[in-house]
Every structure is written in structure tokens, then in C-alpha cells.
Amino acid sequence: MKETLFMGRITATVTHEIKNVLAIIRESGGLMEDFLNMVEGDNFKYKDRFHKIISNIEDQVVRGDAISTLLNRFAHSPDADVASENVPDLLDQMIVLSARLAKAKEIVFKSDKDSGVILISSDPIRIRMLIFQAMDVLMNYCKPGQTILVNSKVNDSKLITLEFSVDSKTQVLQEFEQIILSDQWKDLISTVESLDSKAFINPENGTLRLELRSNDNR
Amino acid sequence: MAIKVLIVDDEENFVELLAERLEARGFQVRTALNGSDAVSIIAAEDVDVVLLDVMMPGKDGITTLKEIKSVKPLTEVIMLTGHGTVETGIAGMKLGAYDYLLKPTEIERLQQKLNEAHKRKEDHENRIRQAEVDRIVTAKGW
Numbered sequence: 308m309k310e311t312l313f314m315g316r317i318t319a320t321v322t323h324e325i326k327n328v329l330a331i332i333r334e335s336g337g338l339m340e341d342f343l344n345m346v347e348g349d350n351f352k353y354k355d356r357f358h359k360i361i362s363n364i365e366d367q368v369v370r371g372d373a374i375s376t377l378l379n380r381f382a383h384s385p386d387a388d389v390a391s392e393n394v395p396d397l398l399d400q401m402i403v404l405s406a407r408l409a410k411a412k413e414i415v416f417k418s419d420k421d422s423g424v425i426l427i428s429s430d431p432i433r434i435r436m437l438i439f440q441a442m443d444v445l446m447n448y449c450k451p452g453q454t455i456l457v458n459s460k461v462n463d464s465k466l467i468t469l470e471f472s473v474d475s476k477t478q479v480l481q482e483f484e485q486i487i488l489s490d491q492w493k494d495l496i497s498t499v500e501s502l503d504s505k506a507f508i509n510p511e512n513g514t515l516r517l518e519l520r521s522n523d524n525r
Numbered sequence: 526m527a528i529k530v531l532i533v534d535d536e537e538n539f540v541e542l543l544a545e546r547l548e549a550r551g552f553q554v555r556t557a558l559n560g561s562d563a564v565s566i567i568a569a570e571d572v573d574v575v576l577l578d579v580m581m582p583g584k585d586g587i588t589t590l591k592e593i594k595s596v597k598p599l600t601e602v603i604m605l606t607g608h609g610t611v612e613t614g615i616a617g618m619k620l621g622a623y624d625y626l627l628k629p630t631e632i633e634r635l636q637q638k639l640n641e642a643h644k645r646k647e648d649h650e651n652r653i654r655q656a657e658v659d660r661i662v663t664a665k666g667w
Binding site for chain 2 (some may be wrong): 338368
């Protein structure tokens with residue numbers, strides 16, 4: 308645990324520093340724009356191009372800020388043994404932080420934006436690891452170009468379900484049957500059991516389902 | 526009259542750039558790179574709003590805020606925080622800071638907060654002046 312706290316603390320500190328870097332980049336771009344706006348009429352040939360470049364800088368600051376914020380939250384996950392967190396937020400966090408890996412596999416994860424607030428009390432590191440393991444196994448067994456929709460909901464008995472559903476299901480049946488035999492799946496099962504929860508794979512409808520139990524509902 | 530702003534942050538580049546941008550928007554700006562210098566400036570000069578980074582080497586944001594409030598209680602303070610230090614921003618508000626902003630902040634949002642903070646300071650000063658007038662009027666029996 309000391310090791311994860313150490314990793315988390317250093318990462319969180321660095322994300323704070325990245326915020327300072329982004330702030331300087333934003334103000335630099337902003338100051339350039341201020342100067343550009345002082346140029347009247349067509350006195351500067353490259354005015355429009357400069358505006359476009361400054362706009363790109365601002366877009367990247369916004370992007371970097373969002374990634375840095377989520378990485379900071381991720382880095383703070385070892386701070387408590389048990390934490391109450393919003394499942395759709397956890398999902399979005401892992402989707403954004405794994406975006407580069409998914410992009411490399413040409414897979415897109417999309418979360419259901421209408422899930423509302425679904426609180427789960429659990430081990431903050433394990434729950435993140437479980438979500439990532441589910442995404443990772445799908446990244447390895449889905450085909451490039453496929454989109455995976457992720458839906459989170461809670462039923463009357465407070466059982467929380469995360470369902471990963473592949474868009475073009477006919478192409479995945481065979482691959483999905485292989486998942487259960489993989490070491491990745493065994494690792495995922497080990498994590499899910501440590502959370503007193505369950506995982507299911509359904510090759511027929513191309514879904515991977517996690518049934519999560521909140522600590523306060525066991 | 527221009528709103529007098531003091532930017533306090535150990536990131537020199539950030540302070541310089543932001544000062545220039547705020548000056549271009551009509552604010553009168555002073556800068557300090559640490560808490561001690563900030564408190565000295567506030568003690569010696571008239572400052573309306575302080576933009577205070579919470580995470581600085583030496584005197585941190587909260588300590589600096591307490592000293593500012595002890596030297597010039599009516600000076601408004603906006604805490605500037607990273608995401609990991611939002612709690613410090615909130616703690617600052619409990620100690621009398623006007624608000625907190627997350628870095629990197631959009632200039633329009635910052636400008637709006639500075640104006641609002643200045644308005645609160647002005648309102649507060651006006652209420653004190655009115656109370657003083659009322660006290661004198663009552664004492665003199667006018």
C-alpha cells in the first residue's frame with residue numbers, strides 16, 4: 308500500500324505542475340490574441356492564420372487540462388482504502404485515461420451519458436483496475452473500428468451493473484468465446500471476486516457485464 | 526477608477542503574462558512571487574483584490590491569506606488552485622477568501638470574479654462608512 312501511495316502522491320504532484328505549465332501556455336496564447344486584436348483592419352496578412360493557431364493552442368490547453376484533472380483524481384485513488392464514488396464518473400475517467408491504448412487498437416468506448424448518479428462504496432484502486440481490465444480484454448478481442456457502448460445502472464436491490472456492449476455483434480462471437488480461456492479473463496475474475504462482485508461474458512450478444520456490489524450493500 | 530489587483534504566484538512567467546493581460550483590460554496590477562512580499566505590499570499599498578496561489582514555496586496560500594486578512598481585513602482574496610488543492614481553496618473561503626478559481630483559468634472568468642470581489646469590497650466599505658455616519662449622527666443627537 309505504501310508503494311501505491313508513493314506512486315499516487317508523485318503523480319498527483321506532477322499533475323499539479325502540469326496545470327501550472329498549461330496556465331502559462333494559456334496566458335501566452337491569450338496575450339498573443341490580445342495583441343492580434345489590437346491590429347486594425349487588414350494590416351497583418353496572417354491575422355486569420357494566427358487566430359486559428361491561437362485557437363488550436365487553447366483547444367489543446369482544454370484537452371490537457373481535462374486529462375490532467377482525471378489523472379489527478381486517478382492518482383488520489385490510493386488515498387483511502389474505501390471510497391464512495393460515482394460509477395459513471397469512474398467509467399469516464401478510465402475511458403479518457405485509456406484513450407491512447409484504445410486508439411492504438413482503433414477501438415472506441417462510449418459511455419451512456421444518461422446514467423445519472425450511481426454511487427458505489429468500494430476499494431478505489433481495485434474498482435478502477437476492474438473497469439480497466441474489462442476494457443483491456445475487449446480491446447484485445449474486438450476488431451479495429453468497433454465501438455463499445457458502456458451502460459451503467461443500478462437495480463432495486465442496489466446491484467450495480469456495468470455492461471460493455473459491442474456495436475457490430477456478429478463479428479465478435481468467435482473472439483468472445485476465446486476470452487473466457489484467456490489469462491486476462493482469469494486476472495479480471497480474480498479482481499472481481501476480491502470486490503465480492505461478478506463478471507459475465509456473453510458471446511451471443513457481444514456483451515461483457517460486471518455486477519458490482521457496493522461495500523455498504525454486502 | 527481602476528481596480529487594484531495583486532497577483533501572488535511563484536510562477537514568474539505566469540505572473541508576468543497575467544499581469545499584462547489584466548492591465549490591457551483596465552486593471553491596475555502589482556505582482557509578488559511569494560507570500561511575504563505580498564503581505565508587505567498589502568501593508569504598504571492600497572490593494573482591492575488579491576489573486577493568491579495556494580501552493581507556493583515558503584509561506585503557503587492559507588498562511589498568506591490569514592496574514593492579509595489580519596493586515597487589511599477588507600482586501601478581497603481569490604484563491605488560485607490546482608485540482609488537487611481545491612480543498613485548500615474551500616478552506617480559504619472559510620477563512621474569508623471571496624472565492625477560488627482553478628488553474629488554468631479563462632481570462633473572462635477571472636475578470637468577472639475580480640469585478641465581483643471588488644464590488645463586495647466596495648459594498649463593505651460603504652456599509653462601514655454609513656455605520657460611521659450613523660454613529661456620529663446618533664452621538665451628536667442630530
